[in-house]
Amino acid sequence: MKNGMKKILFVMLLASSALIAGCNGNVGIGLNVGVPIGNHGYMSVGTSRWL
Amino acid sequence: MKLKITLIAAVLLAAATACTTASQSDFAGMSFSDRPLTGKVIWNDLITEDLPAAKQFYGGLFGWTFEDGQADGSGAYIVARDEEIYVAGIRSVEPRQDGKKLTRWLPYVSVDDVDTAVERSKAGGATVAVEARNLNLGRVAAIIDPEGAVIGLASSSIGDPDDRTTSAAPGRVVWSELLSRDTVAASGFYRLLAGYDINVIERRGGLYTLLSNNGVNRAGIMPRPADNGDPVWLTYFGVRDPKAAAARAKELGGTVLLPPSPDVREGTMAIVTDPVGAVLVLQKVPM
Numbered sequence: 001m002k003n004g005m006k007k008i009l010f011v012m013l014l015a016s017s018a019l020i021a022g023c024n025g026n027v028g029i030g031l032n033v034g035v036p037i038g039n040h041g042y043m044s045v046g047t048s049r050w051l
Numbered sequence: 052m053k054l055k056i057t058l059i060a061a062v063l064l065a066a067a068t069a070c071t072t073a074s075q076s077d078f079a080g081m082s083f084s085d086r087p088l089t090g091k092v093i094w095n096d097l098i099t100e101d102l103p104a105a106k107q108f109y110g111g112l113f114g115w116t117f118e119d120g121q122a123d124g125s126g127a128y129i130v131a132r133d134e135e136i137y138v139a140g141i142r143s144v145e146p147r148q149d150g151k152k153l154t155r156w157l158p159y160v161s162v163d164d165v166d167t168a169v170e171r172s173k174a175g176g177a178t179v180a181v182e183a184r185n186l187n188l189g190r191v192a193a194i195i196d197p198e199g200a201v202i203g204l205a206s207s208s209i210g211d212p213d214d215r216t217t218s219a220a221p222g223r224v225v226w227s228e229l230l231s232r233d234t235v236a237a238s239g240f241y242r243l244l245a246g247y248d249i250n251v252i253e254r255r256g257g258l259y260t261l262l263s264n265n266g267v268n269r270a271g272i273m274p275r276p277a278d279n280g281d282p283v284w285l286t287y288f289g290v291r292d293p294k295a296a297a298a299r300a301k302e303l304g305g306t307v308l309l310p311p312s313p314d315v316r317e318g319t320m321a322i323v324t325d326p327v328g329a330v331l332v333l334q335k336v337p338m
Binding site: 026027028029030031032033034035036037038039040041042043044045048049050051 | 076078094096098120121126128130137140142144147151152153154155157159180181186187188191193195199201203205230254255256257258259273274275276277279280281283308309314315316320322328329330
């Protein structure tokens with residue numbers, strides 16, 4: 001009986017933790033690509049070449 | 052011991068119940084396709100070293116509101132809404148030790164199968180920036196194309212936002228464009244990656260490449276406007292008045308790289324950076 005209760009409580013704990021883990025909404029992606037940006041200052045020149 | 056577990060479980064359960072009722076994503080204003088809209092840019096994330104500054108800038112510029120999003124690994128992540136539409140995400144990253152900036156807008160293209168697309172991209176000369184992985188709503192990866200431009204790949208388990216949901220409007224992403232060193236090679240690569248139809252048109256004295264699927268233009272490729280820059284995917288955001296929007300971006304701490312000018316697409320666009328340095332285009336809508 002005592003062991004059974006412990007198991008139920010443990011399952012409750014796991015289930016609650018799993019629910020919490022998905023709590024922050026589920027939309028979006030949010031990868032960190034970790035790639036430094038390059039030189040984009042060139043966009044301010046060559047204005048006649050924007051097709 | 053039993054009491055402790057009971058208490059912890061009760062607290063967690065209460066928190067979980069509150070979160071399921073209060074913080075779930077609200078898709079009521081959006082509709083999704085039954086099948087993947089392969090080749091469509093279905094999501095855009097800002098990667099930034101300063102999330103509070105980004106919130107202030109984009110909230111002030113576009114009127115976005117923000118919600119917590121799911122985080123992949125370490126780093127905070129929020130999602131931006133324009134009224135009832137989820138528009139984009141903002142991912143916080145730690146600054147690099149060497150001072151090189153990571154901040155960028157990153158588009159995600161819908162593909163039928165992320166793993167297969169990653170393999171195809173590798174065969175075409177790309178390298179993998181982030182290996183394929185599952186998220187709540189699908190599977191994603193990021194690659195560095197053969198010219199060095201970074202792009203995400205996504206396969207959504209709930210369908211892709213349809214074209215009604217993503218129709219061009221102020222504060223929404225309205226176009227994606229690759230500034231390329233070699234547009235012919237780039238066209239071939241992206242056709243291999245996402246099955247695009249390639250349509251090269253003459254425009255303003257040059258050749259502009261449209262990437263389309265099922266007759267719908269999904270992105271563009273053009274030669275870099277100057278020869279010394281790195282190829283990059285540009286994200287275009289709709290605004291009513293590019294000149295006013297560029298001025299507002301500057302007020303909010305951004306930098307104007309290219310102000311609207313009659314010489315550049317008849318004054319319909321401006322290129323700015325946010326306060327952290329991410330580049331974005333302000334595009335007059337309707338286009």
